[in-house]
Amino acid sequence: MSDQAPSDQVPPDQAASDQALSARIPDDHSPLAPTPPPRFTYPVKRTDPLVPADAYAEALREEPVCPITLATGDPAWFVARHQDVRTALSDPRFSREALFRPGAARAQLVEPDPDSMISMDPPRHTQIRKLANRAFSPQRVRRMRPYVEEVAAQLLDAMEAGPPAGDLVEMYGRPLALRVICRILGVPFEDYDKFGAWCDRFFSLTKYPPEELRQADEDMRAYFARLVGHRREEPGDDLISALVRIHDEEGEPSEREIVSLGALLLFAGHDTTVTVLCAGTATLLNNPDQLALLRADPELYPEAVEELARLNVPGGGTAIRITTSDVKLGGTVIPEGSAVLASVGTASRDPEAYPDPDHCVIQREQRTQMAFGQGPHFCIGAGLARLELAIGLRALFERFPRLRLTVPAQQLRWKDFAVLGGLEDMPVAWD
Numbered sequence: 001m002s003d004q005a006p007s008d009q010v011p012p013d014q015a016a017s018d019q020a021l022s023a024r025i026p027d028d029h030s031p032l033a034p035t036p037p038p039r040f041t042y043p044v045k046r047t048d049p050l051v052p053a054d055a056y057a058e059a060l061r062e063e064p065v066c067p068i069t070l071a072t073g074d075p076a077w078f079v080a081r082h083q084d085v086r087t088a089l090s091d092p093r094f095s096r097e098a099l100f101r102p103g104a105a106r107a108q109l110v111e112p113d114p115d116s117m118i119s120m121d122p123p124r125h126t127q128i129r130k131l132a133n134r135a136f137s138p139q140r141v142r143r144m145r146p147y148v149e150e151v152a153a154q155l156l157d158a159m160e161a162g163p164p165a166g167d168l169v170e171m172y173g174r175p176l177a178l179r180v181i182c183r184i185l186g187v188p189f190e191d192y193d194k195f196g197a198w199c200d201r202f203f204s205l206t207k208y209p210p211e212e213l214r215q216a217d218e219d220m221r222a223y224f225a226r227l228v229g230h231r232r233e234e235p236g237d238d239l240i241s242a243l244v245r246i247h248d249e250e251g252e253p254s255e256r257e258i259v260s261l262g263a264l265l266l267f268a269g270h271d272t273t274v275t276v277l278c279a280g281t282a283t284l285l286n287n288p289d290q291l292a293l294l295r296a297d298p299e300l301y302p303e304a305v306e307e308l309a310r311l312n313v314p315g316g317g318t319a320i321r322i323t324t325s326d327v328k329l330g331g332t333v334i335p336e337g338s339a340v341l342a343s344v345g346t347a348s349r350d351p352e353a354y355p356d357p358d359h360c361v362i363q364r365e366q367r368t369q370m371a372f373g374q375g376p377h378f379c380i381g382a383g384l385a386r387l388e389l390a391i392g393l394r395a396l397f398e399r400f401p402r403l404r405l406t407v408p409a410q411q412l413r414w415k416d417f418a419v420l421g422g423l424e425d426m427p428v429a430w431d
């Protein structure tokens, strides 16, 4: 079992969130099937900002399918092993749509969005995903290369022109990833200042009360609805314009689905990349022998991206699934109607899948990759993220060969209580 005191495992703002939770759950909310005592409350706070909490590795060793409590207080099952996570993400008995059944558990205080692709099962999921895929085909992604290189170079020019120190998240990681996804979607990057607060709330587990989440959701939806109107009047070569045209010609997808997809892509499409870019930079700085390999042969960057994504999975898990029947997984029976959190972060450090899993080895022989998920919800932006990361990391280390952290890596601050985690900031210097 985890040896951390329970008080270390709940969000610091738990009192506020308890109050918020009672506001969210209707009186007839019935507890789910009884489970044995929970092993920990998810997410468990990290002790090392660049390493998932020990409690997950202990679960992997001792009880790889175990009962836990979600940040909302709802019960769930934590799935840790690589092969079991693969099953939980691919087997249709683990459903996203069953989240809308009465009494289903919640991972966040915000209600799931039924119009969002991430909340759907096939066949609706397949239809929406096919439309979104137009923007992320390998050819489309390849065509983004010059733009990604140009944006990276501009941001590095701006860093070079100013004082030789700053926050890598705000100066480089976030604007790079946001500019790219804004361009693909047709969202004006100039509205950048709005996105941070919405993104923070979109991925909040229990940090904000429901009223605040509802307000942010309303504002964000109104923004995207206006954007849909603009793209109808002045279409461009972007995904939202393409979806609006399909809607106007065929009646599908609905405008609500376009808005939900836009928001999902805007937030999931940059926050994750920022995390791997910045935490991955810290990993390389902590592993000078691996960085030396990259300096000697920059063609290794794409391989390095696979390893850096494996070690720096944004958040520890995936979106929860609900079982639609009793399912035996890794020898444990998970009852029908249970919430399941398949932890890609833990699976990515399963020694059965990756020998010596906590070490950064950019030329690993193992080619399996779990950081981008598995099955029908496999990351739609994986190709784009790989491109951005390979270009972004190479450009950064080539421009600033003496880049360094200005605080000990242990003092970096990890957002433990956001769905996707991430670094609050990353103070660096260069010369």
Ligand code: HEM
Binding pocket: 089, 117, 118, 119, 129, 181, 264, 265, 268, 269, 270, 272, 273, 276, 309, 313, 314, 318, 319, 320, 344, 370, 371, 372, 373, 374, 376, 377, 378, 379, 380, 381, 382, 384, 385
């Ligand atoms: C290093 C960066 C990234 C990582 C590690 C990552 C990881 C993941 C993972 C693990 C999932 C599966 C979630 C689940 O099954 O519950 C996922 C899904 C998704 N990702 Fe990514 N992602 C990254 C970048 C991106 C980018 C750049 C985009 C958009 C352009 C994106 C958009 C999405 C979307 C829309 C889904 C949901 C797909 C669906 O429901 O079918 N991600 N991502």
